[in-house]
Amino acid sequence: MSNSDVFQDALNRVREIGADADINPEVVESLLYPKAVIKASLPVRMDDGSTKYFTGYRCRYNDVLGPTKGGIRYHPQVTGEEVQALGLWMTIKCALLRLPYGGAKGGVIVQPKELSPMELERLSRAYVRAMADFIGPQVDIPAPDVYTNARIMGWMMDEYEAIKRVRSPGVITGKPVSLGGSLGRDEATGRGAYICIRELALKQDWQPEKTRIAVQGFGNASYHVARLLQKDGFKIVAISDSQGGIYSDSGFDIESLWKEKQSSRQVRAVYCEQSVCQLVEHKEITNEELLALDVDVLVPAALEGVITNDNVKSIRAKNIVEVANGPIQTEAEAELEKQGVSILPDVLVNAGGVTVSYFEWVQNRGGYPWDLEEVRSKLEVQMTRAFEQVWKLATTENRTFRNAAYTVALRRIGEAVTSHGTREYFREDE
Known part of the structure; x- marks a missing residue:
């Protein structure tokens, strides 16, 4: 795409969800x-x-x-x-x-x-x-x-x-800590995504050791979400970057893969003990093959538009968690919904990054830095609250998670737009 x-x-997604959620047309038009x-x-x-x-x-x-x-x-x-x-x-x-x-x-x-x-x-x-x-x-x-x-x-x-x-x-967030950056900013997107997956797992009674996860992309965000999930016992069976990927049914040690990625600039199937790394049994796969794996959770964490009408029929995961922005084309998403695939949307999942950027901005404005545990604690509150609101709306009103997330956001934007006055206010005589 x-x-x-x-x-x-x-734009089409905003129009469709706005109409479905009965959002004031002026609010939708403004977006x-x-x-x-x-x-x-x-x-x-x-x-x-x-x-x-x-x-x-x-x-x-x-x-x-x-x-x-x-x-x-x-x-x-x-x-x-x-x-x-x-x-x-x-x-x-x-x-x-x-x-x-x-x-x-x-x-x-x-x-x-x-x-x-x-x-x-x-x-x-x-x-x-x-x-x-x-x-x-x-x-x-x-x-x-x-x-x-x-x-x-x-x-x-x-x-x-x-x-x-x-x-x-x-003026800028995501800076080095020594220049006014916030502790926890480097892990924020991945940690926020991890919190969402953890909460979803609790809601749906997943057993971590039996939950197989494939991650497309191995940048900073995907490293942290994979690391935290593995720490909780989830099995990361596939990882890829722009050059290709690796698969092992027994799972990978994420810290070892990351260490190798930093030194060789490649995703290689290794296990490391201190400074000694050795290859482990694995299968080399393409990014397209990773998307089509029979796993419990697929995590697209690279670029937008990777799941399209051309490859949607090959998707076998029953849960997709969008760490990347816009990885699923709207028409492809409609097909996934028909297949019963649950999609946790990017606007919720990867919001940890902008949330901690906000924390950094607040610290800069106040001239008072926070310690790492305070940042993590506040991020936990923000992400779990947003997840609960999306979950509640999705389950009580029979909406998809994306529809619910957009509806919550559009209603908040709508409150601000309405405060300035819409057609109903200025033409109340009608």
Whole structure:
């Protein structure tokens, strides 16, 4: 599915769920158009002395609930349409978690693996120079996303402060802890997803040792969710990255796989004891084969649009938990529902990242850092409360989890829109 299709798919989902949940049409209409989108050319001096131009985007999608919030991704397939779709999803996500934020997103068309560290820094600073009047701690707060990290956020904050001539740690979240970042931010998305799966398992009486899980993608978020699930006794039988994956019916040791991934940049089936690692029995599989595995839980944790009409008939998992944003195309989701597949949606599952980013912003504004246990405890409260609200609505009103999550979020956005006045207020004489 193309990135333009991803945005139209996101809009269609809002229309359909809004109509089904009897949301005021003005509220739905307000979510079909981004508030502002900026596209900029970013000149970067390369190490060989030449100047190369990269295209950068930033979308402030909706700010009815507060300043906008969303990550910045570096990827060769970034488009304006993709950024808008991600901004819309972030709007829903923040409303669902009761965060005082709207949604935003940004990106640069680049293959970051082809840049040197110094070129990467120059690109990051160029992005902020282009966006300095578009972002701000009370306006729009960026964060890390695909192929960006805490170091890059530190460069961006430093550049913003140099331009504005003011100390402003709250302009960026996901920073290094030494520069005002929050403890627990690196694990937040994965920990939030783990909490959702754990709560679902409790509701449905799963036995961890008999629950087989396949994870597509092996980045920071998927590492933490897999690590925490394995610690609880769940069996992680398959893991993949963009190059391919591995499968073993007996499961893998996630810490060993992660250690090997960091050193070799490959997903390899190993078991490590201290510094000694050895290969374990496994089968090499493709990402498509991983999606089609006969497992209890499938966790798509890579990029959007990986489950489509072309491969939906091959899905055999009875539960899908979306750690990635928008991994399932709407038409494919309709087919999965016919097959009886339960889908825990991205706007709930991966909301741990933006939640702890909010905690970081609060700490920056208050000038008072929290310890790790306080961050984890507050995240636990936020995620379990949101899960319970979605579960209750889904089970009492016979809705899908996605429909329930969007309904909760749309109702909250609707309350804010209605407070400004809708047609019913201004034409009450009718």
